[in-house]
Amino acid sequence: MPVPSFTTTCLSNCVIARDIYEFRLRKPKGFSFKAGQFVLFDVPLLENPTDIQTRAFSIASAPREEELLFVAKMKKGGRASRWIAESLQEGSTVRMQGSFGVFTLKPENAKEYLFIATSTGVAPFRGQIIDALQSGDMRRMDLIFGVRSEEDLFWVEELQKLSTQHPQFSLHCSLSVGSSAWTGHRGRVQTVTKSAVPDAAMRQVYICGSPAMTMEMKKMCMEVWKIDRKDLHVEGYI
Incomplete structure (x- = not known):
């Protein structure tokens, strides 16, 4: 074809x-x-x-x-x-x-959503979150969005507005090298996710970002949190 x-x-x-x-x-x-x-x-x-x-x-x-x-x-x-x-x-x-591509939501899976992204890895999640909310999906969905510093953040205002309009969605931004004025999460997504979303191991998890992050996060999900492979969806970029 x-x-x-x-x-x-x-x-x-x-x-x-x-x-x-x-x-x-x-x-x-x-x-x-x-x-x-x-x-x-x-x-x-x-x-x-x-x-x-x-x-x-x-x-x-x-x-x-x-x-x-x-x-x-x-x-x-x-x-x-x-x-x-x-x-x-x-x-x-x-x-x-x-x-x-097949990096798409699996709405037939009844588990709540957890999205984990670094930098432009957040791109597919913006569309997925908006699509799920527009479709009336009421399950919990959390986005962990990690970048290096404040200068690297983007789309935060739009995503925060979505979280205000739709209580089932929460945004968690984390900086690995934030300024003293930063009041949000600090650290890499690998270390922040479990504290930001305590029931992460019970979610269907979508991960997108650098190959190093996605590989490490995938290993953590499978070996530490014991997440079933069918509940884990990973896409890396170069």
Whole structure:
């Protein structure tokens, strides 16, 4: 079966935190996805636009939202990072394939949700949480969102607003190197999760972030908390 391909337009692109860009695309006609899936973008080499390679990005939107939202952490010299920072702008034509992936919610599982993310690993969880809330899911859902310092946080205001509007959702931000003014959690998500969510071992757990974090968190879930493999869903990024 051929992979669906789409051509769309960039609606906005801006810096929202240290080395973090957020860009929005018009949702192409006929494009569909499940919250948590990803697309492949055609990313040109800036010095030679005919040299195209694909790069995967998680969709941060919920399916009912009108636009497609993405977030990217800049990697010095990276092809996609340069494309986003130096070329992508309002009105730019963007070509993509998808949607792909099985990192999606399992609503048939009656257990409550626990989402654990570092940096841009929070992208699929934004869409999943909004989708679950829009669908009327009343079970508990907690998001552990870890970054290095205050300058690396993003989407916090929006997520806090969701937690106010929907008491079943709670946001727990943690900084590994926070300033003296920081009053939230401190430490890596690996050390913060159990204190923030005492019944973590009873949840269905979704983990997304750096390979090192996801591997360590997965090991903790399986070996320490004894979480069943069917209740554990992991996606890493490079």
